[in-house]
Amino acid sequence: MKQSRRRFIKAAAAGTLAAAIPLSRLKFLSPAEVKAATGDASIRWIFLVDTQKCVGCGFCVKACKIENEVPYDAPITRTWVERYVVTADGATHIDSPLGGRDGFIDGRIDGRDIKPGEISKAFFVPKLCNQCDNPPCVQVCPVGATYQTLDGVVLVDRSWCIGCGYCIMACPYGVRFFHPVHKVAEKCNFCYHRISMGLKTACEQACPFGARQLGNLHDPADPVTRRIMTERVAVLKDEYGTKPQVFYIGLDEAVR
Amino acid sequence: MSEPMVVHGLDWTIKELFVYPNEFIYWAIQIVMYPYMTGLVAGAFVLSSLYHVFGQQDLKEMARFSLVFSLALLPVAAMPLLLHLQQPLRAINPLLTPHFTSAIAAFGFVFSAYAMIVLSEIWFVYRKYFVEQANALRGMPGLVNSGKHLLYNLLTLGAHDSGDSAVAKDKKAVKILAATGIPVACFLHGYAGFIFGSVKANALWMSPLMPVIFIMSAVVSGIALCMLTYICILKWSQFRTARNKGAGGQAAAGGVQIETINKAARYLLGFLLAAISLELLDLIFRGYTAMKSWDILRSIMYGKDFINIFVLQYGLGNLVPLILLLLPRATVNRTAIALILVLYGIFMMRWNVVIGGQAFSLSFSGYMHYQLPIIPHNLETFKEGLCGALTVAAMPFILFYGLNKIIPAIKQTGH
Ligand code: SF4
Numbered sequence: 001m002k003q004s005r006r007r008f009i010k011a012a013a014a015g016t017l018a019a020a021i022p023l024s025r026l027k028f029l030s031p032a033e034v035k036a037a038t039g040d041a042s043i044r045w046i047f048l049v050d051t052q053k054c055v056g057c058g059f060c061v062k063a064c065k066i067e068n069e070v071p072y073d074a075p076i077t078r079t080w081v082e083r084y085v086v087t088a089d090g091a092t093h094i095d096s097p098l099g100g101r102d103g104f105i106d107g108r109i110d111g112r113d114i115k116p117g118e119i120s121k122a123f124f125v126p127k128l129c130n131q132c133d134n135p136p137c138v139q140v141c142p143v144g145a146t147y148q149t150l151d152g153v154v155l156v157d158r159s160w161c162i163g164c165g166y167c168i169m170a171c172p173y174g175v176r177f178f179h180p181v182h183k184v185a186e187k188c189n190f191c192y193h194r195i196s197m198g199l200k201t202a203c204e205q206a207c208p209f210g211a212r213q214l215g216n217l218h219d220p221a222d223p224v225t226r227r228i229m230t231e232r233v234a235v236l237k238d239e240y241g242t243k244p245q246v247f248y249i250g251l252d253e254a255v256r
Numbered sequence: 257m258s259e260p261m262v263v264h265g266l267d268w269t270i271k272e273l274f275v276y277p278n279e280f281i282y283w284a285i286q287i288v289m290y291p292y293m294t295g296l297v298a299g300a301f302v303l304s305s306l307y308h309v310f311g312q313q314d315l316k317e318m319a320r321f322s323l324v325f326s327l328a329l330l331p332v333a334a335m336p337l338l339l340h341l342q343q344p345l346r347a348i349n350p351l352l353t354p355h356f357t358s359a360i361a362a363f364g365f366v367f368s369a370y371a372m373i374v375l376s377e378i379w380f381v382y383r384k385y386f387v388e389q390a391n392a393l394r395g396m397p398g399l400v401n402s403g404k405h406l407l408y409n410l411l412t413l414g415a416h417d418s419g420d421s422a423v424a425k426d427k428k429a430v431k432i433l434a435a436t437g438i439p440v441a442c443f444l445h446g447y448a449g450f451i452f453g454s455v456k457a458n459a460l461w462m463s464p465l466m467p468v469i470f471i472m473s474a475v476v477s478g479i480a481l482c483m484l485t486y487i488c489i490l491k492w493s494q495f496r497t498a499r500n501k502g503a504g505g506q507a508a509a510g511g512v513q514i515e516t517i518n519k520a521a522r523y524l525l526g527f528l529l530a531a532i533s534l535e536l537l538d539l540i541f542r543g544y545t546a547m548k549s550w551d552i553l554r555s556i557m558y559g560k561d562f563i564n565i566f567v568l569q570y571g572l573g574n575l576v577p578l579i580l581l582l583l584p585r586a587t588v589n590r591t592a593i594a595l596i597l598v599l600y601g602i603f604m605m606r607w608n609v610v611i612g613g614q615a616f617s618l619s620f621s622g623y624m625h626y627q628l629p630i631i632p633h634n635l636e637t638f639k640e641g642l643c644g645a646l647t648v649a650a651m652p653f654i655l656f657y658g659l660n661k662i663i664p665a666i667k668q669t670g671h
Pocket residue numbers: 128129130131132135136137138154170171172173174175176187242
């Protein structure tokens with residue numbers, strides 16, 4: 001009896017070992033390592049938003065929704081425009097109805113009528129994914145479905161995302177959401193399919209005032225890069241250490 | 257597009273003031289259930305280990321029971337995650353391509369390791385019983401008996417030696433497994449705390465204390481649930497024997513021993529006090545340092561969620577049971593009430609962390625309110641609503657009922 005128990009344990013141990021050997025022959029690549037093969041290392045895509053030029057028409061939001069097949073009437077969007085109204089009493093009023101898709105035609109914010117005389121300053125701020133240099137969304141994805149390409153853009157692999165939502169929680173900018181149809185994490189990717197072919201992003205192309213511009217940080221001759229290098233620019237929420245790569249001109253202290 | 261279009265979170269999120277367009281309550285009731293369930297698993301196991309490792313003789317009866325109960329809780333700990341995933345069919349992906357910078361990636365591994373420990377510990381505890389059953393059932397007539405014989409024979413895994421030295425070896429193995437199990441159980445749960453504590457984007461969650469708070473409260477909830485179920489089962493069997501034998505049957509089948517309950521309650525108190533102190537420390541620290549996020553956090557804690565946090569969690573869920581347990585001349589019934597309140601308090605703590613952490617916008621300029629879907633009108637509102645949560649909550653008891661048929665968790669006779 002005793003003998004048979006010992007034999008059983010021995011056999012089990014041998015079996016486990018035998019099964020483990022062929023496994024160890026396989027090389028273990030992290031998903032990020034596999035995916036990082038995407039992209040061109042001589043490029044670092046960046047973005048410049050000139051808030052002074054934005055009039056809040058929402059053309060960029062419209063264009064993005066159509067280009068990237070994000071359901072038009074669903075209240076989620078890859079890019080959006082925020083309206084800031086700072087009144088004389090120092091209060092800040094912010095809104096972004098439907099992400100600013102239809103422009104800002106209503107003078108009320110949160111049901112509150114603000115008289116033009118009360119306003120001390122007002123402006124629009126377009127938002128999109130910052131394609132962070134230190135992206136927390138990539139860090140927290142348990143399966144490596146969110147990954148960063150060599151040219152800096154953060155992408156989501158729709159065929160591998162398990163839909164846990166951890167990346168949505170990890171992004172300090174509220175950029176991510178679940179795609180209502182594909183049921184996976186979704187976000188702005190600078191129209192990666194377009195820019196890789198040398199086209200402009202849909203939002204940049206749609207903006208009548210040139211408030212949005214894509215650039216390549218690795219190209220010193222790039223006009224966007226030159227502006228970022230020579231003018232005073234700011235980024236959003238740098239206290240999170242994410243190293244955002246969307247730069248803003250005319251950012252205000254009130255901007256969230 | 258043929259597929260149904262559901263914006264995740266839209267059904268149960270109410271926004272107030274300025275909230276980014278894509279912000280919703282993405283982590284809903286199932287993510288409240290997840291740490292609650294893993295906490296119960298870990299706690300139940302720690303309780304059983306107190307006897308096996310530290311030789312707390314007074315917990316002997318509870319130990320067996322809570323070990324089996326922790327096995328019943330185990331599959332249920334993973335259930336909320338499956339119900340939460342948008343792509344549940346891909347749940348295996350984290351094991352196929354684990355991305356180890358993510359706190360979730362190792363969940364499957366830690367969880368499986370823990371499951372192996374619990375399973376093998378139970379095997380060693382019950383091996384002698386399996387052998388006895390297999391021997392007793394050998395040659396008994398009837399299909400059920402031969403089926404049972406086969407089952408127990410299989411469960412022995414071919415180790416039929418029930419001599420003293422073999423049983424002594426079993427005991428040793430149990431001790432080793434229980435000892436390795438404690439850190440793994442704590443890790444499993446502390447790690448659930450890390451999942452939240454490491455989200456730097458969330459002002460309420462980000463705290464290095466989070467894992468420790470989670471472990472403490474996990475042990476509290478696990479002990480409380482084991483004690484409560486134990487009391488209920490014993491009361492029930494006492495009631496049954498009393499009914500069968502007429503009056504005066506209380507000596508049979510072991511009534512609830514107030515001494516056993518009191519001893520377990522003492523451990524519970526210790527862990528409960530640790531959990532509360534840590535939570536208060538966290539709160540005081542946040543208020544004192546008053547970082548940028550404090551304004552909105554304060555308006556949540558002292559305003560919108562005041563009832564949830566201070567009345568229901570700290571008051572009803574911590575303070576009241578604390579008093580009930582500390583008052584002299586404890587009775588079984590009073591302890592049972594205290595235990596129910598403790599379980600409720602820990603649940604509210606999970607709720608206030610998970611839902612409370614999403615009650616304010618990342619913009620710090622607006623709020624989100626969570627409305628628990630009660631009557632489901634589609635799959636989402638079922639899974640992430642009251643029905644889904646109740647399904648998860650009921651599961652361990654169903655599993656325990658089945659398990660108890662094969663491996664009796666409570667000794668009915670006094671040997
Ligand atoms: S903005 Fe958010 S989604 Fe975009 S890269 Fe940064 S963390 Fe990720």
